[in-house]
Amino acid sequence: MNDQKSNFNKISLNFLSKSENVALARIVVATLIADRDISMAELDEIKVAISEAVSNAIIHGYQGNDNQMVEMYIELTTEQMIISIHDDGVGIEDIELAMRPGFSTLGEHMGLGFAFMTSFMDKVEVQSSIGRGTTIILSKNFSASAAQAI
Template sequence: MKSENYMNLEFPSRSANEAFARSAIACFAAQLDPTLDELGDIKTAVSEAVTNCIVHAYPETIGPVILRARLLPDNVLDIMVKDRGCGIADLEQACRPMFTTGGEERSGMGITIMESFMTEFRISSVPGKGTTVHMKRRIVRRGGKK
């Protein structure tokens, strides 16, 4: 599908870059004139995806995190967050609420949160190769805007 605009970012899996990713996606999504609630949902979903890369994909090292976003027709924001980390051995189990490999301080709700805040959500992973989270959010047009 042809995009109306796009961005590609790559950054190291350092915890400070989670805030960077949230800010970058918020600035990019602003073109669609989202409500504050919609923008909050988008920022939270991207934050969860990037945090999963930092905590789970590269638990003992620093590696690349790729954030791509496109504006699609009908006010759709298309987002991809990808890593080249350790991958997920059991994707079905990882998608269950409350499951985590990140220790007691993690809630295990990241995938559930991402899925609940997006119009479309899918995740794919290959052990030893990395994980890709693909999300879409349709932004409601307001005030007669076309």
């Protein structure tokens, strides 16, 4: 049961912008890819990337308001996983600046969210418009990661 057809999957998950749902989001993703050809270390790193993207939607997009919806969409094939995380929040004014390591608009935050997403995923794409929200698209290539492990 390892042919391409059986490995194809799509999941859509909408949840309130409550901080406890950050764990739910990363656990759903980790469960979905647990049987894929990736190391434990990579699985842990993917969980961090998901955690950062969802935290970003809640803390920055919705400014901590826990009564809004975060939309997560996952598409899985044999070769890769694409996860899109969307909020209808305030949007990011300067995406390039927001993605710079060490940049944070908040006091005790490290400004490492996007740095972790970029390091741990194969591709990170950010679409945002002021007042309309942000979509973060994270891609992980399973075959590339398996090749790197060798």
